[in-house]
Amino acid sequence: MQKIGVFVCHCGTNIAGTVDVAAVAEALGKLPGVAVAADYPYMCSESGQKMIRDAIREKELGGVVICSCSPRMHEATFRKAAAAEGLNPYLVEIANIREQDSWIHRDRAEATEKAIVLGKAAIEKVKRNAPLTAGESPVVKRALVIGGGIAGIQTALDIAEAGFPVDIVEKEPTIGGKMAQLDKTFPTLDCAACILTPKMVECAQNEKIRIFSYSEVSKVSGFVGNFRVTIRRKARYVDETKCTGCGECTEKCPQKKVPNSFNLGLDNRRAIYIPFAQAVPKVATIDADWCNMLKNGKCGVCAKVCGAGAIDYKQKDTFIEEEYGAIVAATGFRPISLSRYEEYAYGLSRDVVTSLELERLMNAAGPTGGTLLRPSDGKHPHTVVFVQCVGSRCEDGKGKSYCSKICCMYTAKHAMLIREKYPDTEVYVFTIDVRTPGKNFDEFYRRAVEEYGVHYIKGMVGKVLPEPDGSLTVRASDLIANEQLKLSADLVVLAAAVEPDPSARPLATLLTASMDTNDFFTEAHPKLRPVESPTAGVFLSGACQGPKDIPETVAQAGAAAAKVIGLLAKDKLVGNPCVAHSDEMLCNGCSSCEKVCPYGAIHYEEKEFRGPNRTVLKRRVAAVNAAVCQGCGACTVACPSGAMDLHGFSNSQIMAEVDAICR
Amino acid sequence: MPMNSPEKNGVGKEEAFRPKIVAFCCNWCSYAGADLAGTSRLSYPAEVKIIRVPCSCRVNPTFILRAFGRGADGVILCGCHPGDCHYTTGNYYTRRRMTLLFSMLDYLGIERERTRVEWVSAAEGAKFAETMRDFVATVTALGKNRRLEDLRCRN
Ligand SMILES: Cc1cc2nc3c(=O)[nH]c(=O)nc-3n(C[C@H](O)[C@H](O)[C@H](O)COP(=O)(O)OP(=O)(O)OC[C@H]3O[C@@H](n4cnc5c(N)ncnc54)[C@H](O)[C@@H]3O)c2cc1C
Ligand code: FES
Numbered sequence: 166m167q168k169i170g171v172f173v174c175h176c177g178t179n180i181a182g183t184v185d186v187a188a189v190a191e192a193l194g195k196l197p198g199v200a201v202a203a204d205y206p207y208m209c210s211e212s213g214q215k216m217i218r219d220a221i222r223e224k225e226l227g228g229v230v231i232c233s234c235s236p237r238m239h240e241a242t243f244r245k246a247a248a249a250e251g252l253n254p255y256l257v258e259i260a261n262i263r264e265q266d267s268w269i270h271r272d273r274a275e276a277t278e279k280a281i282v283l284g285k286a287a288i289e290k291v292k293r294n295a296p297l298t299a300g301e302s303p304v305v306k307r308a309l310v311i312g313g314g315i316a317g318i319q320t321a322l323d324i325a326e327a328g329f330p331v332d333i334v335e336k337e338p339t340i341g342g343k344m345a346q347l348d349k350t351f352p353t354l355d356c357a358a359c360i361l362t363p364k365m366v367e368c369a370q371n372e373k374i375r376i377f378s379y380s381e382v383s384k385v386s387g388f389v390g391n392f393r394v395t396i397r398r399k400a401r402y403v404d405e406t407k408c409t410g411c412g413e414c415t416e417k418c419p420q421k422k423v424p425n426s427f428n429l430g431l432d433n434r435r436a437i438y439i440p441f442a443q444a445v446p447k448v449a450t451i452d453a454d455w456c457n458m459l460k461n462g463k464c465g466v467c468a469k470v471c472g473a474g475a476i477d478y479k480q481k482d483t484f485i486e487e488e489y490g491a492i493v494a495a496t497g498f499r500p501i502s503l504s505r506y507e508e509y510a511y512g513l514s515r516d517v518v519t520s521l522e523l524e525r526l527m528n529a530a531g532p533t534g535g536t537l538l539r540p541s542d543g544k545h546p547h548t549v550v551f552v553q554c555v556g557s558r559c560e561d562g563k564g565k566s567y568c569s570k571i572c573c574m575y576t577a578k579h580a581m582l583i584r585e586k587y588p589d590t591e592v593y594v595f596t597i598d599v600r601t602p603g604k605n606f607d608e609f610y611r612r613a614v615e616e617y618g619v620h621y622i623k624g625m626v627g628k629v630l631p632e633p634d635g636s637l638t639v640r641a642s643d644l645i646a647n648e649q650l651k652l653s654a655d656l657v658v659l660a661a662a663v664e665p666d667p668s669a670r671p672l673a674t675l676l677t678a679s680m681d682t683n684d685f686f687t688e689a690h691p692k693l694r695p696v697e698s699p700t701a702g703v704f705l706s707g708a709c710q711g712p713k714d715i716p717e718t719v720a721q722a723g724a725a726a727a728k729v730i731g732l733l734a735k736d737k738l739v740g741n742p743c744v745a746h747s748d749e750m751l752c753n754g755c756s757s758c759e760k761v762c763p764y765g766a767i768h769y770e771e772k773e774f775r776g777p778n779r780t781v782l783k784r785r786v787a788a789v790n791a792a793v794c795q796g797c798g799a800c801t802v803a804c805p806s807g808a809m810d811l812h813g814f815s816n817s818q819i820m821a822e823v824d825a826i827c828r
Numbered sequence: 829m830p831m832n833s834p835e836k837n838g839v840g841k842e843e844a845f846r847p848k849i850v851a852f853c854c855n856w857c858s859y860a861g862a863d864l865a866g867t868s869r870l871s872y873p874a875e876v877k878i879i880r881v882p883c884s885c886r887v888n889p890t891f892i893l894r895a896f897g898r899g900a901d902g903v904i905l906c907g908c909h910p911g912d913c914h915y916t917t918g919n920y921y922t923r924r925r926m927t928l929l930f931s932m933l934d935y936l937g938i939e940r941e942r943t944r945v946e947w948v949s950a951a952e953g954a955k956f957a958e959t960m961r962d963f964v965a966t967v968t969a970l971g972k973n974r975r976l977e978d979l980r981c982r983n
Binding site for chain 2: 235236237261263264265266268269270271272275276278279282283286674677679680681682687699700743761763795796797798799801802803811814816819820822823824826827828
């Protein structure tokens with residue numbers, strides 16, 4: 166009989182606090198086949214692993230069960246330890262007595278009893294485990310970065326720097342993301358364009374980087390090292406290879422009433438446009454919703470003025486298919502819509518703006534040429550009120566429950582910049598509290614208060630009322646002075662919460678990457694694997710994983726690149742040996758399994774078998790391509806004759822677990 | 829803290845009915861959802877024992893019959909939301925297979941509430957705990973599964 170070793174982890178008090186670990190080890194130790202059962206404070210530690218290894222060697226164990234945290238956590242650790250001692254790593258099973266026991270139950274007897282049952286199930290399973298050897302698959306040495314904000318740009322540059330080709334897919338006509346819209350950046354107050362645009366140009370000039378702007382990912386198949394991705398290149402009605410970016414068309418186009426999306430609708434642009442002067446690629450795009458030629462065939466001015474002959478009204482979406490070894494999601498964020506915040510009069514008064522709109526109003530390349538003017542009448546505002554946490558840290562269901570993290574700092578920045586340029590303007594900031602954890606962040610905020618005389622008031626704004634004379638009445642509470650305030654303001658700026666880009670959720674589905682309830686991508690481990698998604702080969706960069714400022718975004722972007730480089734540097738990847746296999750003697754060649762396989766991993770072979778009376782029978786039987794099979798097990802259930810089974814999760818293993826639990 | 833001997837199944841003499849519940853969870857979403865329930869310390873009854881399967885489509889209807897045969901009082905199968913299956917289509921098969929199995933169980937006179945299919949994502953720790961609490965309460969109210977239990981398997 167196989168000798169099994171059982172190791173029960175205390176996980177400090179995480180498990181031992183609720184589960185009587187010694188009793189579990191004792192109970193499991195009495196089961197048939199169990200040669201050794203022990204408990205230890207930290208099984209995953211060096212000495213815990215040594216204990217396992219020693220037992221494998223000394224007791225000549227043929228199977229190991231660890232009762233510990235989730236297998237998603239440390240299965241790999243314990244498998245490695247077993248392998249180091251010459252035991253096949255797939256002869257290790259984990260009983261999850263932390264996440265699924267000690268952390269959710271309070272009653273000690275109940276939790277202990279459950280731990281024993283879970284341990285028993287794992288023992289019964291491991292008795293039926295077979296030693297498995299993983300296959301290998303090649304790695305396509307090219308990476309895909311989805312999203313061309315500062316996160317995507319930095320990741321792509323770092324990967325290219327290491328010598329691997331990278332493609333950036335950006336849904337907008339230009340890369341740059343939100344950072345391209347910002348004016349100056351905290352905490353150093355250097356101008357965003359001055360530090361971003363050189364990086365954009367670097368992307369365009371780097372031989373290893375291809376930029377697919379105005380494009381989206383439409384299909385993803387394959388797996389780590391071998392993704393196949395279909396990219397939809399949306400029709401921009403301009404031949405990218407011919408357009409020189411001279412801008413002639415964008416000046417002559419007669420359709421002048423198009424809200425300028427880059428300036429957040431604060432001014433208008435033409436139907437054919439280049440988002441901003443330093444756009445990369447610097448190529449015009451026709452906005453099909455507004456172009457008269459595309460809508461009713463009446464115009465054609467841009468084609469006439471284009472010296473390069475780049476305009477092509479008949480252009481259609483095209484699809485390209487590429488192979489990648491790794492994919493990085495860098496889809497960023499956006500400010501939430503404020504349509505549900507009527508109390509702040511956003512949408513009622515043009516002088517109530519979001520912080521991102523203010524960035525454009527202060528930007529030298531923005532609609533006002535960098536002079537801060539009220540959008541309604543173009544006058545200089547003398548009192549500006551900032552409202553923080555609009556939709557952040559909000560439990561009423563209207564906004565987001567989380568802290569958007571960047572608003573305290575950019576509001577301090579805005580307040581400081583206004584006071585510096587226009588010392589005659591009074592600036593009030595209403596906050597729940599001010600959060601400044603970051604290098605030089607608190608100093609920055611204190612400078613706003615102490616040097617620039619910004620009035621910070623702890624309290625929330627209840628209502629903003631547009632008055633007939635064009636001013637805005639702000640009603641607020643001052644929690645420290647414990648009084649109601651009524652202020653007359655010329656401009657009100659709302660620090661809107663940030664949320665993930667809405668295209669992230671469908672993208673996550675394509676990538677089979679998981680998301681949290683707020684639609685931010687989840688990381689493989691919140692502390693230890695912050696730039697990897699739980700889906701192998703998919704990495705995370707920037708604000709798509711959670712609200713972040715630029716320094717943090719760039720740090721994460723570099724970390725994601727390092728992970729990608731590590732993956733692409735490998736020539737072969739070791740696959741998952743838990744794949745399907747067919748018993749030729751049982752298979753009747755019915756094709757049921759082939760039809761349900763999502764990967765096309767099953768094919769049929771004509772094989773010769775010994776028939777009665779020394780005859781030879783030819784039969785058609787199923788065969789599984791282990792390199793392609795992903796191990797879902799759909800075929801095992803579809804097979805009517807029970808010929809298909811799955812390594813690592815075999816019929817007999819699962820049945821044995823069922824039996825152990827029900828007993 | 830006084831401790832009851834864990835070997836004995838149960839505590840007092842007039843013990844309240846505690847159902848045996850088997851939960852099959854796909855590795856990618858629901859098992860992760862269960863882990864999240866754990867990390868978030870969201871409790872649900874200890875009667876629930878989880879079996880990890882790669883995908884909900886790995887669950888053969890015979891596993892469920894086996895569980896009932898061995899004395900389970902309720903079986904719940906959890907997978908990724910439709911469209912989110914790690915293997916893209918697995919849970920669609922699950923949905924169809926389980927519809928058939930459930931109508932067969934119905935035909936056999938097994939209360940429909942003893943079996944359930946739920947879609948729980950890796951982010952839905954709260955939903956996982958809530959679902960399990962609800963399922964255990966439902967099965968507890970139904971009482972013991974006598975119809976399908978194979979008495980030869982009892983020990
Ligand atoms: C008002 C305001 C002021 C700020 N001021 C500062 C500051 O002073 N200092 C500072 O450090 N930080 C500041 N920030 C934060 C800063 O903007 C972010 O940290 C940074 O932009 C995050 O970069 P990103 O690349 O992750 O996301 P983004 O900049 O949002 O870039 C994401 C890119 O991905 C593209 N994309 C999205 N979905 C898809 C898809 N499905 N397919 C293809 N492409 C896609 C988008 O079009 C975009 O180009 C400010 C933010 C705001 C709102
Ligand atoms: S992987 Fe979860 S249902 Fe298929």
